Amino acid sequence: MERQKPRTLSGFMELLPAPQLQMERMMEVLRETYGLYGFTPLDTPAIEASEVLLAKGGGETEKQIYRFTKGDADLSLRFDLTVPLAKYVALHYGELTFPFRRYQIGKVYRGERAQRGRFREFYQADIDIIGDGKLDILNEAEIPAIIYQTFSRLGLQRFQIRVNNRKILNGLFAVLGLSEQASDVMRTIDKLEKIGADKVAELLTGEFSVPPEAAATLLSVLQADASLAALAPFAGQNALLDQGIDELSQVANAMTAFGVPQSHFKIDLTIARGLDYYTGTVYETLLLEHPEIGSICSGGRYDNLAEYYTDKPLPGVGISIGLTRLFYVLGEQQLLNADRLNAPADVLILPMTADLNPAIALATKMRSAGLRTLLYSEDKKFKQKIGYADKLGIPYVLFLGEDELAAGIVACKDLRTGEQTKQSADETIALLLKALAPQRDIPVIREN
């Protein structure tokens, strides 16, 4: 028989059991937190008709999309969750209640070169709020609060949400006579933190024929410490700019009421975001200890979610967490908690008698009590039986042999301390529940 070498495609993450459990816990925290803000879950197909996903046409997405045919059907794998959302909202417009708040955690696919922390299949965790015709600015202030809650609940502390408004940038571009190159300039200033002001100035004046004075003015305003104050001299020159300044001020004020501490957000005029559908507030979230990894959560306000599917104006605001990348980076930085929840069970029962029935009854009893229980039924040597618990990180082992059965007790060993107790099944269950309770509150992420 010809055997194939087992392999996993580059850019596709495949985890071992313990890290997979951590990943699932992260997702649970996200679902819980999003639920607190009234978002409902949504799931859409991973595959869509190509004409739906490529309705917008052209650009990078078309080059990166996984596209194939099956019979006569021209199909594509979704490359984000926003386009499927647009389709969904347009399709079910009449049945949805607006503002529509949904969260979606799902895999997306991008056929680009994989790199460390850069995947071809990865999870995005998105939340969006879609309005019917209008959507109040307050929603744009609530989003950072959700970001703050989410990361806090995961156990992260040292992060910062950076906020800007595209109207300010576009307004400034207009004042400086750069409206024609707006998209290129936008993408270039977004690289400020990565490549520095000198390189950006070089690119602007070189590649995109921005006059040197305009580039200098732009950079000095964007990089000023007191952002809103630096914009003051431009007030009244451009309606869009004025509106942007007003919106950004409102958002910043309301964010505090929504519970985002000053320490965790910052107005930063250099946040631009590459995607061109953002029209107002934009967000980026950085790990303060690891700014080099870039944004772990980004998004913003857009005016027309579903313009390619319907003529209904559907403004919205949303963000996306790159879960796979976040998980990868946290693991690499050793910020993930290795606690007993990464074990598949709390207790392993080792029957020492030929008759397994008492052990089965005990397992059933423990599961009813809420203990994650494994029953070792394989006929192996003792060393291998207890080694099973050891390798899986299961903290407690229960021995059930002739002696214990005769005495009506169970022997319970704590593998971490080596201590062993001998008492009734009920007493043992109570003991374990008490011992394990505090660990349920340990967050996924452990900083420091």
Place this chain on the structure above:
RNA sequence: GUGGGUAUAGCUCAGCUGGUUAGAGCACCGGAUUGUGGUUCCGGGGGUCGAGGGUUCGAACCCCUUUACCCACCCCA
């Protein structure tokens, strides 16, 4: 898509100017220790050296082709 690099055991890697049966650590299996693991000691299994072709008396090593992977850029989560 553009440019650069790497490919040897399950994993991380060593392997001298080409020279006999290709090594280490970790992991795995067994024993010391058949109702007490994780530590220690002893032993063991495991590799068509990414694939195909060429040069040579002889190739993991040199040459060609090819595939995969990694890094940077583009773009992005």
